[in-house]
Amino acid sequence: MSSTIYKLIPEDVHFMPEKANVEQVRSYLASIFPVDKISIEQSEDIQFVDQGENFDQITCPSCDTVIELKWWHQAMDNAWQSAFKDLDVQLPCCSAHNTLHGLHYDFPAGFSRLIFEIENPEEEVTAEQVRMVEQLLGCKIRMVNARY
Structure with a gap:
């Protein structure tokens, strides 16, 4: 259940x-x-x-491009190394700067x-x-x- x-x-x-x-x-x-x-x-x-x-997908908050899970997993691994104190990322789709928290998660x-x-x-x-x-x-x- x-x-x-x-x-x-x-x-x-x-x-x-x-x-x-x-x-x-x-x-x-x-x-x-x-x-x-x-x-x-x-x-x-x-x-x-x-x-x-x-979980469905993740999109870029700047250009609405769907973010590849492989990239996201690597970004999560990198952030985990700092115990998630550094969540800053440069997005692969449009090179915008944001954070893992700032991404659009659906849901x-x-x-x-x-x-x-x-x-x-x-x-x-x-x-x-x-x-x-x-x-x-x-x-x-x-x-x-x-x-x-």
Whole structure:
């Protein structure tokens, strides 16, 4: 049986909120979803937050060209060597400079030190709920819809 996990991550890869803000978000999410379906992962290290089986393709944010997976895997290997502290890349399609986090992942994915996860919710996380999390944390949020 497949699992759906909504992962809410800050758009700023390095962002780490105050403990009180994290607790406010946890309380807010617990008021909407069953508590046993919510988890929070915080780390000093940046990690790739994937979309699991929902992965389709990656495109360049500058020219919309589909990025070859071979190039992306090499870029990920290079970034992994710095523990994802250096995500800067020069794109092979148009030579634009961006980051691995800034690429267009279809479905969304990204990098973060903070992940709020909601496992198998009965209803989808709404745009309004994401905006409330943004207000409570004080940062923009990216939602990663993962299926495993």
